[in-house]
Amino acid sequence: MKHYLYLVVLLMCQLTWGQIFDPPPIIPNPFATDGSTYTPRPGRSSATFVDDDVAEEVTVTATAEPGNRFRAPLVEREKTRVAILGYHNFSYTRPVSEMLMRTTELREQMESIRRAGISVISMQEFLEWRFGERRLPERCVLITLDDGWRSVYTDAYPIFREYGYPFHLFLYTRYLTGRGDSMSPAMIKEMMQNGASVGSHSATHPYPSTWRKHERAGQEAYVAFIDKEIGDSRARLEQLFGPVNTYCYPGGYNDETMVSRMSGYGYVAAFTVIPHKVSCNVDPMRIDRYMVFGTDPSIFRSAIDFRGSETRTTAAVAGAQPGLLPSGTPLPPFPVTPRPAEVVPCELPTISAQLGGVPGIDISTVRMQVSGFGRVPAKVDAASRTIQWTPPCRIYMPYISVHILWNNTDGSRHRAEWSFSTDQTVTVEQ
Ligand SMILES: [Zn+2]
Numbered sequence: 001m002k003h004y005l006y007l008v009v010l011l012m013c014q015l016t017w018g019q020i021f022d023p024p025p026i027i028p029n030p031f032a033t034d035g036s037t038y039t040p041r042p043g044r045s046s047a048t049f050v051d052d053d054v055a056e057e058v059t060v061t062a063t064a065e066p067g068n069r070f071r072a073p074l075v076e077r078e079k080t081r082v083a084i085l086g087y088h089n090f091s092y093t094r095p096v097s098e099m100l101m102r103t104t105e106l107r108e109q110m111e112s113i114r115r116a117g118i119s120v121i122s123m124q125e126f127l128e129w130r131f132g133e134r135r136l137p138e139r140c141v142l143i144t145l146d147d148g149w150r151s152v153y154t155d156a157y158p159i160f161r162e163y164g165y166p167f168h169l170f171l172y173t174r175y176l177t178g179r180g181d182s183m184s185p186a187m188i189k190e191m192m193q194n195g196a197s198v199g200s201h202s203a204t205h206p207y208p209s210t211w212r213k214h215e216r217a218g219q220e221a222y223v224a225f226i227d228k229e230i231g232d233s234r235a236r237l238e239q240l241f242g243p244v245n246t247y248c249y250p251g252g253y254n255d256e257t258m259v260s261r262m263s264g265y266g267y268v269a270a271f272t273v274i275p276h277k278v279s280c281n282v283d284p285m286r287i288d289r290y291m292v293f294g295t296d297p298s299i300f301r302s303a304i305d306f307r308g309s310e311t312r313t314t315a316a317v318a319g320a321q322p323g324l325l326p327s328g329t330p331l332p333p334f335p336v337t338p339r340p341a342e343v344v345p346c347e348l349p350t351i352s353a354q355l356g357g358v359p360g361i362d363i364s365t366v367r368m369q370v371s372g373f374g375r376v377p378a379k380v381d382a383a384s385r386t387i388q389w390t391p392p393c394r395i396y397m398p399y400i401s402v403h404i405l406w407n408n409t410d411g412s413r414h415r416a417e418w419s420f421s422t423d424q425t426v427t428v429e430q
Contacts, residue, residue: 070119072137077129081277082121083303084142084289086248089181090155101294103155109292109300110163113141118304122166123197123246127269130280139306143167144271144289146201146248148175153187161194170201170248170271173236185240192241199246200267203233208253215257226258231265246270259285274341274419275299275371275401277306298374302403302417332404332416334358340418349422351378352388353404358414361385365407371400371419 068074087106088099096102113120119137121129126142128134143160145152148171160167169188178184188198206229214225230247237244245268249258252273262270262285269284276288290303335354338344351370355361366387368378378389387404401419408414 067134070137072117072119072139074135075138077132077135077280079138080129080136080140081138081279081306082126082129082136082140082142083277083306084126084144084271084287085300085303086271086273086289086291087143087145087152087156088147089149090151092155096294098293098295101292103151103159105294105297106156107159110159110165112300113165113304114163116304118306120163120165122195123168123199125166127246130269130282130284132280141304144170144199144248146170147172147205148183148188148201150181150183150187153183153191157191157194157196164195166195166197168197168199168246170199170246171237172201172203172205172250173233174204176240188241198237198241198244199248199271200230200233200237200244201248202229202250203236204229205250208251211253211255215255219257222257223261226261230258230261230267234265234267249273254286274421275303276417276419293371296371296374298369298403299371299401302369302401305415307413307415332418334416336402336404336418338420340420342420344420344422346422348391348394349420350388350390351400351402352386353402353416354384354386355404355406356385358385358406360408360410362407362409365405367405369403369405371402 065074087101090101090103090106092103094100116139118139118141121136121140121142123142123144125134125136126140129136143165145156145167148169152169156167169191171188175182176185176188178187188196192198211225215222234244234247245266247262247265247267247270249270249272254270254272259270267285269287271287271289273291274288275290278288282288290299292300292303332340332353334357337352338349351368353368355363355366363380363382363385366380367375368387368389369375370389370391373391376389376391378387380387400422401417403415403417405413405415
């Protein structure tokens, strides 16, 4: 017994000594507390992350240029691609769904970003880049989280702090009570001291059917509804948290009436749920994001895979399909159905790609991935060089992204992606 107690005391002492003499590394806080406008603040970029593990896994060639807090060199603005990730809810134990991700998986994803040497930027850095006021590394990720789930504070925030990653919250004002699964304003203010920034996600998070109902009531009524949801929500968030100038369309739903009023409310950028990389000439009122579902790891993988956009750019320069692929446009260099950005009325659309014009392709290697389904058992017809698949069940996501992957006979790997949407009056909450 005496020896046992001695052992316990010794272990406790070791714990204490360990905490005193081997403290966790201190990461300088690079975050401004009011980082929600895009006015450059030269002082805030001077901090650096100290993480010697990264050097073993990626070639670090970061320059010593002023204003570069990243472990990768800054490039011309046109060469940067940003993958914007959209998350919702997390849990260590509850069943996963599209909107709820296992917290351990979030951590694995943040680790993948670090290992790949991809720079995680803040919303302010993103806006400065978009509006011509700063350069960034070639490959960047911007982390956004929708709605204001309490698990962002309990589960995700400690992980973002551990990695030193900034993140942006899109909040809808009705869900700021701190009750149930929602966050309180105090939790959000605390996170804003440590990397969080805030944008609006409307007042009541209307579904597409609700927007349409108000639209049918006439233009005046519709504008009044938009003023309340999009305009007033910004004013309320500013009362609580300071300047707000970003908006995220609930479920990605937007139309010309909304878009035309955004800058009048004071927004400089608005975000959708269409999965594409973003370049510096993106329409600031329709910025694409990858919604990372808890049930589909392929979405995250394609988000942080920057080779696809390089392949498309190369193909455009080489003129593989003249006229089909304008430089920098994120479209596949071959005919596809449904067409990119098409709204299809059917919930079981046949998805196909006709690869006859792709030089050097090894048709036996062609495969298809569809968001929400992962890799799908698509039929490949070697004679017509067509890959085709029809979903076995109703697609209930408003936006669907398709990836076509193939190898050329010289062994090089290629991919192309596009997205379309289904017209449905009821969609999942995003
Ligand atoms: Zn939402």
